[in-house]
Amino acid sequence: MTASLLEVxxxxxxxxxxxxxxxxxxxxxxGSDTAVIGPNGAGKxxxxxxxxxxxPHQGGTIRLLGHTLPRxxxxxxxxxxxxxxxxxxxxxxxxxxxxxxxxxxxxxxxCCNRRKAVPAALERLQVSHLRRRLLSELSGGELQRVLxxxxxxxxxxxxxxxxxxxxxxxxAAVQLQELLQQLRLQEGLTILQITHDLSMVRRSxxxxxxxxxxxxxxxxxxxxxxxxxxERLYGRxxxxxxxxxxx
Amino acid sequence: MAPELISSLSLWQEPFMQRALIGGVISGILGxxxxxxxVLRQLSFFAEALGQASLLGISLxxxxxxxxxxxxxxxxxxxxxxxxxxxxxxxxxxxxxLSLMCSGALALSVVLLSSxxxxxxxxxxxxxxxxxxxxxxxxxPLALLLVVTLAYGVISRRAQILISVDPVLAxxxxxxVETHRLILLGLLALVVAASIKAVGVLLxxxxxxxxxxxxxxxxxxxxxxxxxxxGIGALSAVLGLFGSAVFNQPSGPMVVLVQALLFVMxxxxxxxxxxxxxxxxxxxAR
Numbered sequence: 004m005t006a007s008l009l010e011v012x013x014x015x016x017x018x019x020x021x022x023x024x025x026x027x028x029x030x031x032x033x034g035s036d037t038a039v040i041g042p043n044g045a046g047k048x049x050x051x052x053x054x055x056x057x058x059p060h061q062g063g064t065i066r067l068l069g070h071t072l073p074r075x076x077x078x079x080x081x082x083x084x085x086x087x088x089x090x091x092x093x094x095x096x097x098x099x100x101x102x103x104x105x106x107x108x109x110x111x112x113x114c115c116n117r118r119k120a121v122p123a124a125l126e127r128l129q130v131s132h133l134r135r136r137l138l139s140e141l142s143g144g145e146l147q148r149v150l151x152x153x154x155x156x157x158x159x160x161x162x163x164x165x166x167x168x169x170x171x172x173x174x175a176a177v178q179l180q181e182l183l184q185q186l187r188l189q190e191g192l193t194i195l196q197i198t199h200d201l202s203m204v205r206r207s208x209x210x211x212x213x214x215x216x217x218x219x220x221x222x223x224x225x226x227x228x229x230x231x232x233x234e235r236l237y238g239r240x241x242x243x244x245x246x247x248x249x250x
Numbered sequence: 251m252a253p254e255l256i257s258s259l260s261l262w263q264e265p266f267m268q269r270a271l272i273g274g275v276i277s278g279i280l281g282x283x284x285x286x287x288x289v290l291r292q293l294s295f296f297a298e299a300l301g302q303a304s305l306l307g308i309s310l311x312x313x314x315x316x317x318x319x320x321x322x323x324x325x326x327x328x329x330x331x332x333x334x335x336x337x338x339x340x341x342x343x344x345x346x347x348l349s350l351m352c353s354g355a356l357a358l359s360v361v362l363l364s365s366x367x368x369x370x371x372x373x374x375x376x377x378x379x380x381x382x383x384x385x386x387x388x389x390x391p392l393a394l395l396l397v398v399t400l401a402y403g404v405i406s407r408r409a410q411i412l413i414s415v416d417p418v419l420a421x422x423x424x425x426x427v428e429t430h431r432l433i434l435l436g437l438l439a440l441v442v443a444a445s446i447k448a449v450g451v452l453l454x455x456x457x458x459x460x461x462x463x464x465x466x467x468x469x470x471x472x473x474x475x476x477x478x479x480x481g482i483g484a485l486s487a488v489l490g491l492f493g494s495a496v497f498n499q500p501s502g503p504m505v506v507l508v509q510a511l512l513f514v515m516x517x518x519x520x521x522x523x524x525x526x527x528x529x530x531x532x533x534x535a536r
Contacts, residue, residue, distance in 0.1 A: 052418075055422055056422075057418065057421055057422055078424075080424070083422075083423070083424050087422075088419075088422040089419070090416060090418040090419055090422075093415060093416045093419065094415075094416050094417070095415060095416070096290075096292075098466055098467075099290065099414070099415070100465075100466055100469040100470065100471065100472055100474070100475035101411060101415065101471070101472045102470060102471045102472075105411075105471055105472055105473070106411075106415070109408055109411060109412060109423075110423075135470065137470060138415070
């Protein structure tokens with residue numbers, strides 16, 4: 004059996020004195036695509052931010068790439084270089100004077116050959132033609148692909164996304180998911196993403212974490228996305244809505 | 251050649267004019283660089299509040315019988331720290347809190363100044379600057395501040411961009427966001443305090459913010475943006491001083507007026523380029 008890339012045991016996270024996530028345990032296998040689903044306010048963003056060292060945790064353990072993270076949450080340099088995290092929405096304003104290639108270059112580590120790595124990353128994500136455009140001029144789909152180039156310009160092992168398809172039209176969302184799967188297969192990346200898009204989870208993910216402050220269930224999509232489990236996670240109203248939506 | 255122009259050219263041989271030119275260029279570069287980052291972080295009103303609070307620093311110095319520059323730099327740093335702490339802890343919105351602090355500091359400084367028997371500085375100089383009054387000794391701290399600011403700018407370039415793009419993204423890449431924010435506010439406070447002599451309390455926020463706004467209209471990369479903002483800051487100081495000598499007008503307002511004119515020109519040039527580009531693409535589509 005392969006060693007887990009990430010092992011979480013009995014994790015508890017509090018924010019402003021209130022426990023937001025409690026007793027969460029799971030493991031990510033290398034090369035897997037894991038989705039975190041759950042209602043708003045379930046602690047999904049809090050959980051993934053703690054996993055990548057952006058938030059401290061109060062109880063339990065996080066073992067990432069063979070290193071046990073300190074409770075303060077700061078990732079050691081050698082771990083940080085192998086992990087990329089993308090927040091839900093960038094706070095970019097209207098005419099931010101930053102070109103696409105300048106931005107992607109910022110994702111390089113000090114040992115990276117920028118002259119080769121940046122054009123290669125832009126090519127891989129099919130955004131070479133955008134390299135001189137301003138980051139603020141890109142459409143939602145283009146921006147997500149550029150952000151992926153930023154994340155993968157330096158070889159990583161784990162990509163963590165907070166709702167990567169927010170604001171994308173269905174076609175752009177599918178294209179982004181296909182690119183993610185391509186990266187996962189070609190480069191052996193492990194993906195952990197928060198999402199509300201259950202149809203995409205059914206198609207692409209091989210493991211699902213159902214979170215509502217604690218883990219309601221976890222497992223492959225065919226088990227976790229059953230009517231009973233979704234009703235347990237979101238409540239009866241959500242399943243009724245999904246049922247009427249499909250008919 | 252017009253007699254005004256000849257006499258203004260001969261003025262450049264005077265030491266006071268040379269000192270003003272050096273001081274103006276250094277202040278312009280400092281204001282341009284720090285302003286370029288401040289504008290991206292939406293700290294323009296913060297610069298305005300610091301500028302007006304500087305008048306309180308000067309009033310306190312006069313009240314205590316100190317030389318204003320001695321107290322002004324630490325006062326500006328302290329006021330910037332106080333503003334940051336209040337913004338972090340208060341439930342008021344940033345613009346309401348800054349407006350409150352700004353007006354409060356201005357009101358208190360006017361009361362203090364008017365209570366001073368025979369104020370040693372004219373209100374005109376305080377409000378609009380006295381760039382021609384810069385002494386050699388004033389240039390030393392300015393030059394040191396320039397070296398420190400530029401060195402920090404080069405070292406922290408990646409961090410500054412990532413924080414401006416998104417602070418959470420910056421933290422995930424290992425950037426010490428709070429430390430860099432604190433250093434930037436400190437530098438902004440020092441640059442405002444150092445440039446008060448050149449452009450005065452009322453014009454300082456424009457002096458810091460306008461070069462960045464001009465550069466933003468003309469730039470398509472971060473490096474060009476920052477260099478252009480610093481260059482425009484320096485160029486407007488030279489042109490403003492020259493205009494001040496030719497038209498016999500106060501120098502601080504002339505510097506800011508040049509900056510405002512450059513902004514209008516950049517705006518028009520930007521629109522013309524956009525229209526030309528659109529027309530060319532329509533032609534190509536046909």
